[in-house]
Amino acid sequence: MKIAVAGKGGAGKTTVSGTVARAFARAGHEVLALDADANPMLGVSLGVGPERTELLLGVRQGLEAGEVEHEPTIEGMVERFGADAPDGIRLVVASRIETDSPGCQCCGVSPDQLLRELEDGHRTVICDLEAGLGTLVRMEPGNVDAVVVVANPTAKALEVARRAIEITSDKDTEVIVLANRVRDQDDLDAIRAVLGDDRELIVIPEDPTIALADRDGLAPIDLDENSPGVTALIALTDRLAGAPVPA
Amino acid sequence: MVGKGGAGKSVISGTMARVLARQGPPLLALDSDLLPGLSFSLGAGEDPALPPLREAAEKDEDGRWRLKKGIGPARAVQRYATAAPDGIRLLQLGKTPREGLEPIMGAVNAYYRVIHRLGDVKSFKQWTMLGDLPAGPRHIAFDWAPYARVFVVVVQPTVQSALAGRRVARIARVREGVQAVFVANRVNGRADVTHVERLLGERVVAAVPNDAGVAEAERLGRAPIDHAPRSPAVAEIERLVTTLADL
Numbered sequence: 328m329k330i331a332v333a334g335k336g337g338a339g340k341t342t343v344s345g346t347v348a349r350a351f352a353r354a355g356h357e358v359l360a361l362d363a364d365a366n367p368m369l370g371v372s373l374g375v376g377p378e379r380t381e382l383l384l385g386v387r388q389g390l391e392a393g394e395v396e397h398e399p400t401i402e403g404m405v406e407r408f409g410a411d412a413p414d415g416i417r418l419v420v421a422s423r424i425e426t427d428s429p430g431c432q433c434c435g436v437s438p439d440q441l442l443r444e445l446e447d448g449h450r451t452v453i454c455d456l457e458a459g460l461g462t463l464v465r466m467e468p469g470n471v472d473a474v475v476v477v478a479n480p481t482a483k484a485l486e487v488a489r490r491a492i493e494i495t496s497d498k499d500t501e502v503i504v505l506a507n508r509v510r511d512q513d514d515l516d517a518i519r520a521v522l523g524d525d526r527e528l529i530v531i532p533e534d535p536t537i538a539l540a541d542r543d544g545l546a547p548i549d550l551d552e553n554s555p556g557v558t559a560l561i562a563l564t565d566r567l568a569g570a571p572v573p574a
Numbered sequence: 575m576v577g578k579g580g581a582g583k584s585v586i587s588g589t590m591a592r593v594l595a596r597q598g599p600p601l602l603a604l605d606s607d608l609l610p611g612l613s614f615s616l617g618a619g620e621d622p623a624l625p626p627l628r629e630a631a632e633k634d635e636d637g638r639w640r641l642k643k644g645i646g647p648a649r650a651v652q653r654y655a656t657a658a659p660d661g662i663r664l665l666q667l668g669k670t671p672r673e674g675l676e677p678i679m680g681a682v683n684a685y686y687r688v689i690h691r692l693g694d695v696k697s698f699k700q701w702t703m704l705g706d707l708p709a710g711p712r713h714i715a716f717d718w719a720p721y722a723r724v725f726v727v728v729v730q731p732t733v734q735s736a737l738a739g740r741r742v743a744r745i746a747r748v749r750e751g752v753q754a755v756f757v758a759n760r761v762n763g764r765a766d767v768t769h770v771e772r773l774l775g776e777r778v779v780a781a782v783p784n785d786a787g788v789a790e791a792e793r794l795g796r797a798p799i800d801h802a803p804r805s806p807a808v809a810e811i812e813r814l815v816t817t818l819a820d821l
Contacts, residue, residue, distance in 0.1 A: 366738050459608055
């Protein structure tokens with residue numbers, strides 16, 4: 328199964344990706360966490376720590392630096408450039424921009440290419456997309472099984488979520504919408520007003536545990552797996568899985 | 575204005591632009607984000623479905639985009655920038671439409687050419703240019719803000735936001751004659767400012783408080799300066815404008 332997580336910057340994509348990945352891993356899935364943001368942060372939410380997250384090499388930068396001699400396969404790159412994260416997760420950073428001469432934008436390995444070509448028969452791939460809609464737009468129908476659109480109750484984030492849902496609607500994939508950081512009925516009403524009354528919304532409540540984890544660079548699931556937000560994210564894996572764990 | 579997604583770039587950009595515009599010199603707001611944001615925070619409401627700037631570009635015989643004959647940067651701003659409150663002119667490359675980027679590629683190309691030639695035009699010497707960049711390092715690295723002498727890096731009191739801020743400042747500072755300064759946003763008290771400064775390893779030039787008025791403006795898609803003109807956050811952004819003028 329392949330899942331991509333999309334939304335406006337700051338909506339909570341990385342927290343959702345990291346926590347859902349950890350929950351899948353704890354439920355027995357082999358998990359590949361793919362960080363498709365040029366400003367990669369997924370390591371932090373997975374519990375790898377900020378220092379190690381800063382040291383992770385992007386696949387693209389690794390290839391450009393000649394880290395692989397022969398024509399590399401996608402699986403070979405995952406092996407070569409991946410890092411281990413808690414609960415047995417393999418974390419792969421697609422590309423990171425670290426200099427003011429990052430090479431050609433359209434050459435080299437791209438997040439959508441990795442997402443398309445990664446094998447998922449035996450594992451669950453969770454992909455944290457770059458803020459915005461670029462990768463969703465480029466994604467071909469059937470590349471992923473589900474797109475999780477993270478929306479929080481601000482006019483801008485909802486406008487981005489609305490566009491993300493629209494773009495994803497003809498990509499032959501299930502679209503699951505998270506109402507994130509919901510404090511009260513007003514927040515939920517604001518989200519419904521933009522995304523529609525009849526749309527299924529998975530509500531992730533505002534959670535001081537997640538705020539504290541963000542502040543200190545920890546995985547929310549390590550801080551308190553029973554907090555309301557983390558509990559809701561763990562429950563999301565059942566909704567996403569639908570099918571039993573692959574053998 | 576640069577920083578991680580959701581850090582508050584657009585809110586601070588929009589408010590700074592309004593404060594600067596009221597002080598006198600003409601102000602050009604430059605929005606190179608494919609996601610909505612700045613227009614709301616300026617108080618100019620929703621973005622047009624398609625950017626007016628697409629009229630400035632055409633394809634040559636080889637299918638490459640170019641500016642139409644007779645359209646230089648001055649005319650492009652005069653014709654295709656839209657009006658925002660306090661006499662602000664807003665130039666945008668457009669927002670991702672449902673069909674993907676194809677319908678706005680003319681505007682994206684025209685925008686890149688126009689901003690790279692703004693410096694050649696004498697009549698713009700008196701203007702203040704304020705650009706709201708998309709989340710992350712991509713636009714700095716690919717030179718989407720050649721007009722900028724100061725990069726204001728917006729950071730919230732979280733580890734991921736500070737890591738992202740450090741990354742973009744590092745890339746911006748490679749440029750000659752360019753400064754990067756940090757602004758802490760959504761801080762609750764002195765402890766948060768200390769936390770941000772410790773994560774960054776340097777001082778911030780302003781600390782915008784967490785502010786209920788601004789949060790409400792965000793929820794409603796309004797400009798903070800219209801919705802909460804006397805709020806502590808707007809006052810601190812006014813102070814930031816003075817600080818930046820003295821740099």
